[in-house]
Amino acid sequence: MGVTVASLAGGDPVHFAQIAALAGICVGVLCLVAWALRLSTLTSFISETILLGFKAGAGLSIAATQLPNLLGVPGGGDHFLARLAAILHQAGNANPVTLAIGMTALVLLLLGERFLPGRPVALLVVVLSIVAVSVLSLTERGVATAGTLPAGLPGLWLPEVRVRDVDGVIPLAAACLLLAFVESASAARTFAAKHGYPSTCARSCSAWERPTSPSASATAIRWPAACRSRR
Numbered sequence: 001m002g003v004t005v006a007s008l009a010g011g012d013p014v015h016f017a018q019i020a021a022l023a024g025i026c027v028g029v030l031c032l033v034a035w036a037l038r039l040s041t042l043t044s045f046i047s048e049t050i051l052l053g054f055k056a057g058a059g060l061s062i063a064a065t066q067l068p069n070l071l072g073v074p075g076g077g078d079h080f081l082a083r084l085a086a087i088l089h090q091a092g093n094a095n096p097v098t099l100a101i102g103m104t105a106l107v108l109l110l111l112g113e114r115f116l117p118g119r120p121v122a123l124l125v126v127v128l129s130i131v132a133v134s135v136l137s138l139t140e141r142g143v144a145t146a147g148t149l150p151a152g153l154p155g156l157w158l159p160e161v162r163v164r165d166v167d168g169v170i171p172l173a174a175a176c177l178l179l180a181f182v183e184s185a186s187a188a189r190t191f192a193a194k195h196g197y198p199s200t201c202a203r204s205c206s207a208w209e210r211p212t213s214p215s216a217s218a219t220a221i222r223w224p225a226a227c228r229s230r231r
Contacts, residue, residue: 004172018159019166026163026173027180034177042181051186058183072098072142097141105129 005023009016034040064083068075072095077083105125112121132138139145163169 004168008166008168008172015161018161019169021159022161022163022166023169023173023176025159026169027176030173030177040181046182046185048189051182051189054182054186055190058186069144070099070102071095072144095142097138098143101129101132101138101143 005016005019008019061080064080064087065075067087068083068090071087071091073087073090073093075083075090076086108125108128109121112119112124133143133145
């Protein structure tokens with residue numbers, strides 16, 4: 001979505017934010033239309049082959065965007081191969097402290113999943129990371145942080161651009177909605193097969209029509225912490 005919005009914005013950061021907000025509103029409207037037409041039933045026509053390709057592609061894409069953070073390098077590129085090439089080119093400049101923190105966090109997450117199932121291990125790892133960076137002054141050793149976060153809630157406002165002013169925003173919103181439906185179907189079927197209960201793919205996708213999403217990544221994080229949805 002970011003690449004498409006960037007091409008529509010023409011390099012203007014203010015226009016970028018306005019188009020992104022407009023696209024979000026359009027996605028919400030399409031969710032309501034999907035709910036009214038009960039389009040969640042269409043997920044039964046999504047084959048396992050498509051879902052397998054989606055999961056593999058999503059995993060590779062997420063890995064390519066997060067590896068620079070693990071290595072402490074800037075990364076770059078607008079697509080998977082470009083990002084991978086940038087990572088390989090910059091791997092020699094990896095920050096060993098950043099890499100050590102990332103690998104330690106991964107080990108703690110794996111150990112927590114093995115020995116402390118149903119506990120918020122990921123939250124504990126985040127807290128420990130914040131404490132370590134603050135106490136040990138790791139920012140002075142090149143460890144990047146989010147910096148100062150703005151206080152308070154953002155203001156509510158409508159984008160100054162309109163749908164008729166931006167060519168391609170409706171196809172962009174439709175693509176986002178379709179991607180969300182596929183992700184929902186993927187999460188529902190994967191966890192149903194893994195844990196031995198009937199797939200509620202159509203019900204999960206109908207939740208997106210309201211709109212909330214059973215995100216695959218969020219589900220993977222919340223399941224070990226014993227989070228469950230209820231009818």
